[in-house]
Amino acid sequence: MDTRWLDVLAEFDWAAFGIGSLTAILLAFVATGAVPILATAYQFLAIPFHAVKNHYGKAAPYLPRVAVVVPAWNEGLVIGASIERLMGLEYPRECLRIYVVDDASTDDTPQVVREKAELYPGSVVHLRRAKGGEGKAHTLNHGIREILKDDWMQALLIMDADVIYMPSSLRRMTAHLADKKVGAVTAYIREGSHDKNYLTRFIGMEYVLSQVAARRAQNVLGALACLAGGAQLHSRENLITIGGQIDTSSLAEDTITTFKTQLAGNRVVFEPHAVVHAEEPQLINSLWKQRLRWARGNVQVTSKYRRIWFRPSRKHGLGDFSFGIFWFSIFLLPVAMVLSSVGLIGLLLLQSDLAAVVFRATWIIAACTYVYTIALAVQLDGPTGWRSAREAVLFPGVVSIIVMVTAFFPGLLERDLPHLLGVPVSDTGDLIWTIFVYAWISVAMLGAWLAKVVESTRFGRVLTPLLVYLVGYGPVLCAVTVDSYIKEFRHAEAKWDKTEKTGRVH
Amino acid sequence: MGQDRKNGAGALMSHDNMGRVFLQREITQNRRRELLLIPKALLALGVVAGLVVIRQVFFL
Numbered sequence: 001m002d003t004r005w006l007d008v009l010a011e012f013d014w015a016a017f018g019i020g021s022l023t024a025i026l027l028a029f030v031a032t033g034a035v036p037i038l039a040t041a042y043q044f045l046a047i048p049f050h051a052v053k054n055h056y057g058k059a060a061p062y063l064p065r066v067a068v069v070v071p072a073w074n075e076g077l078v079i080g081a082s083i084e085r086l087m088g089l090e091y092p093r094e095c096l097r098i099y100v101v102d103d104a105s106t107d108d109t110p111q112v113v114r115e116k117a118e119l120y121p122g123s124v125v126h127l128r129r130a131k132g133g134e135g136k137a138h139t140l141n142h143g144i145r146e147i148l149k150d151d152w153m154q155a156l157l158i159m160d161a162d163v164i165y166m167p168s169s170l171r172r173m174t175a176h177l178a179d180k181k182v183g184a185v186t187a188y189i190r191e192g193s194h195d196k197n198y199l200t201r202f203i204g205m206e207y208v209l210s211q212v213a214a215r216r217a218q219n220v221l222g223a224l225a226c227l228a229g230g231a232q233l234h235s236r237e238n239l240i241t242i243g244g245q246i247d248t249s250s251l252a253e254d255t256i257t258t259f260k261t262q263l264a265g266n267r268v269v270f271e272p273h274a275v276v277h278a279e280e281p282q283l284i285n286s287l288w289k290q291r292l293r294w295a296r297g298n299v300q301v302t303s304k305y306r307r308i309w310f311r312p313s314r315k316h317g318l319g320d321f322s323f324g325i326f327w328f329s330i331f332l333l334p335v336a337m338v339l340s341s342v343g344l345i346g347l348l349l350l351q352s353d354l355a356a357v358v359f360r361a362t363w364i365i366a367a368c369t370y371v372y373t374i375a376l377a378v379q380l381d382g383p384t385g386w387r388s389a390r391e392a393v394l395f396p397g398v399v400s401i402i403v404m405v406t407a408f409f410p411g412l413l414e415r416d417l418p419h420l421l422g423v424p425v426s427d428t429g430d431l432i433w434t435i436f437v438y439a440w441i442s443v444a445m446l447g448a449w450l451a452k453v454v455e456s457t458r459f460g461r462v463l464t465p466l467l468v469y470l471v472g473y474g475p476v477l478c479a480v481t482v483d484s485y486i487k488e489f490r491h492a493e494a495k496w497d498k499t500e501k502t503g504r505v506h
Numbered sequence: 507m508g509q510d511r512k513n514g515a516g517a518l519m520s521h522d523n524m525g526r527v528f529l530q531r532e533i534t535q536n537r538r539r540e541l542l543l544i545p546k547a548l549l550a551l552g553v554v555a556g557l558v559v560i561r562q563v564f565f566l
Contacts, residue, residue, distance in 0.1 A: 051543045
């Protein structure tokens with residue numbers, strides 16, 4: 001019997017093999033944290049290409065007969081102003097009809113809408129559901145069924161009761177429907193409340209990043225993730241192609257409509273110069289409720305369309321590699337953040353020199369991406385960028401900025417600054433600081449959750465904004481995503497929690 | 507320019523040929539405004555490049 005292989009096995013350095021394998025796994029963990037950063041960089045680098053690769057070449061003067069469907073449940077405070085602004089659109093009056101679908105409101109919504117219907121006969125129509133509370137999609141479908149009963153409507157605008165359309169917005173959107181390959185067009189929803197606080201300024205900046213910036217990139221790359229729920233314009237043909245109704249099976253009916261449109265081979269266009277103002281939450285708890293609904297909707301969409309991811313198609317761009325990476329970079333961002341921290345701390349515990357190298361590399365890429373995206377975004381919407389300058393700079397949070405500075409300018413914070421202040425740094429202190437910065441990306445989500453918890457206490461007024469500035473706005477959204485995983489995993493009741501609107505938008 | 511825009515917008519309310527001219531001009535303007543994305547992106551990249559230079563000169 002040949003026993004040489006036993007000798008080989010006996011001489012093999014299993015310890016080194018184990019440590020090597022573990023190191024490789026931990027490096028892979030850290031790499032997952034870099035994927036969302038690289039995806040963001042790629043997306044934002046695509047934005048300038050919108051200068052030459054856009055849909056304006058195929059757009060043309062086109063003023064179809066537009067039916068506007070407005071779902072309304074207890075919108076008495078805002079619906080009157082919304083109708084007035086719609087009637088003030090720079091659009092041929094004879095080509096515009098507003099259908100307010102009153103979802104069995106219990107406030108003065110019916111009276112307000114009836115008054116407007118009398119004021120604008122034939123232009124404002126009041127529809128009332130006998131039984132309400134089934135959610136926005138059911139309410140929209142009630143209106144769409146009425147609208148499709150005759151051939152008048154050539155295009156359907158779906159909006160929210162509280163949003164305010166700028167006078168030129170609708171015609172800027174309809175111009176793209178002149179191209180029959182375009183099934184739907186969406187606009188830029190800008191945070192428009194007149195009494196802004198720290199949170200609405202953060203949201204304003206988020207909308208610049210996620211809409212004016214990212215959706216331009218999606219125009220370039222050929223697939224749009226979502227038609228804004230408050231501003232989606234469909235051609236009649238597209239509406240019929242996607243079934244003549246809005247999906248009622250999930251909390252993300254706008255995303256499903258967007259996917260259905262593109263899967264049918266119709267193009268979806270984002271029009272950055274069509275601006276719509278919306279009122280956004282001033283409290284973290286309200287934001288949490290709204291975003292939890294969106295995030296749970298995205299979990300449902302990810303599962304519903306599991307067969308399209310990373311499967312390129314000639315018909316649509318949803319299966320493209322780049323679109324899949326963008327989608328999952330957001331959907332799995334909390335997972336990537338935690339894995340990255342685990343990888344870094346694991347490498348540190350293994351006393352691997354690679355820990356410092358990959359930490360520095362990841363955070364240098366993060367710092368460059370952060371500076372580029374913010375510097376570009378504030379130029380894309382000057383007024384919002386100016387008003388939200390502090391929130392733009394502090395978008396990732398004060399602590400994350402310190403971590404970026406640590407990585408980008410080696411020695412500045414851990415050596416030069418303590419030396420300048422005359423504070424000696426011990427080895428233990430250095431180790432604690434290292435563990436802290438490696439773990440921070442995950443700890444930030446706990447800080448965001450804490451900001452939500454303390455908001456309802458008597459210290460919340462001061463502590464919550466302070467915590468959000470410290471941990472950053474991004475981690476707040478990540479914490480909501482984690483909450484959505486938990487709620488979906490537990491099959492928690494998925495009900496339509498309407499975000500309360502009080503008419504703060506102008 | 508503002509008055510011009512107002513007249514054009516008024517004309518399109520009546521859905522006539524002047525409205526078409528106005529709308530076409532607006533589309534062309536939007537298209538031209540998109541060209542500004544290139545210098546804006548270059549400026550943003552310039553800020554990043556500035557930070558990289560500071561790092562290379564003073565911290566390495």
